[in-house]
Amino acid sequence: MGNRLSGPLDDPAQDAGYPGGHPPRMGFFTDTSVCIGCKACEVACKEWNSVPEDGIDLLGLSYDNTGELSANTWRHVAFVEQKVSAPAVDIGMPTIGAPKQTDDQSGDRDGVRWLMSSDVCKHCTHAACLDVCPTGSLFRTEFGTVVVQDDICNGCGYCVPACPYGVIGKREGDGRAWKCTLCYDRIGDGLQPACATACPTESIQYGPLDELRERADRRLEELHEKGVEQARLYGRDPDDGVGGDGAFFLLLDEPEVYGLPPDPVVTTRDLPAMWKRAAVAAASVAAGVAWAFLGRS
């Protein structure tokens, strides 16, 4: 097999067979430290991609009434409310926001902080959804992104449990799998994806992945200098379990707080080992049956 299943990989498009001269790998850097939770990205995405409405529910958990990424939600703004022991460091956020906390009950300087993060398909370097797709419907684009071809997908649903982030879903009534395309139809024309275009704070940044990584490193350094110790990059590292994400994040807490897995691994990393074990087990069946029938009777 020509493709590498895990580990760092400079150019997934080339690995997928695109000749030299293909466009650079494009992606998203979502800087959650400047996300204001406006959900313009969710709306822009739905509008541009004609993603169907999927229920207007009040989930009763927070200001997030979208809940999760799915076949019908390709951008999802998570909203986390946390009690903190001191007011958050001023990182240039608008001052209108969390309600003022009274000091009488909760002691000195106790407060609340809000974490908001616009989640999206990670366009993994090693994408399990693409690996396991039996029809070739999921494919790697020349931009290094991962896209479902809706005229090929037969709705087998294998990509759904394969995704380590729980991103891709099967659409009810339609039967096929759907997810973020990184606006394949826009970026080919030199436009930005709809979500990045709509984002009012540049929390969602689109561009060549190399540039985004440099920009993210500088932003992380800046935040650490300002004393925001909890800031960290998620999905930036090409050495991680999926070979790094095409869409990565700057987070202000542990990934699982935002509903992200702390150490995702592409399942196909272990596939060679699995096929070997299956071959041994199959050989045991053959040997067992042969022994049973050829033995003395």
Next chain:
Amino acid sequence: MSPKREKAMVPQAEFRSYYGKPILKPPAWKVPDVPGYLFLGGLAGASATMAAAATLTGRPELAKIGHLAAAGGALGSVGALVHDLGRPERFLNMLRVFKVTSPLSVGSWILAPFSGLAVAAAGSQLTGIFPRLGALAGWGAGALGPAMCTYTAVLLADTAVPAWHEAHPYLPFVFAGSAMSSGAGMALVAAPVASTRPVVRVGLLGAAMETAALTTVERSLGVVSEPYHSGRPGTLLKAAKVLTATGAGLSLFGRRSRVAAVAAGAAYLAAGICTRFGVYHAGVESTKDPKYVVTPQRERLAARH
């Protein structure tokens, strides 16, 4: 151990999450389609291999039963797979590429020729038409049979579903053993008692392999073993073990009593169904609680630093 006592004994694992919501999507597959597809595929695979072995060793009555079970299981398995698709009319898209990275692609390329060959062999057997080609098809199906028994284990393990993926070294043996005892079960039900000796052996081997592998899965995966012995999958897998043991025990009397043989066969078949549904549901359960994702991944990170 009762589930209640177990809960009290295992301390609540510390982990953080997004309002307790799942991180992973549960498998989008239908029940009973997919667990049924697993069971019937295994039954068909083992039966085809047993039919070939029976032909080789001059046991025509066992060969006939094997061919029929293989054809029936294969057709049922394909039917369940097609019915599960979101777009069944596009089933043939499964065969537009061959991808070793997709166990479902590899599986389709095993299942499609296997089904054709198994049906041809059974058809020839029943009608007496083209006996040579039928025999050849029987050999082909017999050769593909062992792969039919185990590829579905890779199909489940090659996902992010914690209970399936973490069990990847053992699942092929659970499925191989289960397929062997299911195949033996069908033959015990259908075959005349005098001819069942090799079938009893296949059943015992399968029962031993499945029980050993399943016990390993239930014990060695840390927190991810939990779904295998609690709740509905726990009940199903407990039933599977009891039924497997019952089948194995009764099969020892199968050459003296037709009743015992049929009961043993029925117990094996029921065990096979319970095993496939149990393993399937254990996987589904492990996607619903973020602790099965976060806890092992946190442990992995801690071990690395």
